[in-house]
Amino acid sequence: MHATAPSPLELERPIEPGLRDRIRRVGRTALDLLLPLRCALCEAPVEQPGQLCAACFARTSFITDPCCARCGVPFAAEGQGGAAHLCPACRDAPPVYGEARAALRYDQQAAS
Numbered sequence: 001m002h003a004t005a006p007s008p009l010e011l012e013r014p015i016e017p018g019l020r021d022r023i024r025r026v027g028r029t030a031l032d033l034l035l036p037l038r039c040a041l042c043e044a045p046v047e048q049p050g051q052l053c054a055a056c057f058a059r060t061s062f063i064t065d066p067c068c069a070r071c072g073v074p075f076a077a078e079g080q081g082g083a084a085h086l087c088p089a090c091r092d093a094p095p096v097y098g099e100a101r102a103a104l105r106y107d108q109q110a111a112s
């Protein structure tokens with residue numbers, strides 16, 4: 001009978017508790033030193049990946065109420081959508097979807 005060599009998985013020792021997290025933190029720190037986190041729009045330093053810096057966030061036009069309840073197009077004034085809160089396009093020819101929403105107004109800031 002021939003003995004087979006143990007597989008690499010069988011030779012692997014369990015990682016002690018907390019070691020995996022320490023390795024990840026060291027790796028993340030090294031990566032941050034090599035490739036610092038930058039604003040998604042202007043390259044200013046930020047704390048989290050994909051984050052906007054304070055200046056870019058302040059210039060961003062988020063869509064908030066009042067807006068069309070169906071397509072999310074922003075209204076200029078509160079009563080513009082009527083009782084149903086619908087824009088003229090959705091009132092005249094309702095889209096096949098029930099509701100859609102954008103987070104930002106498509107302006108120069110969003111286009112960057």
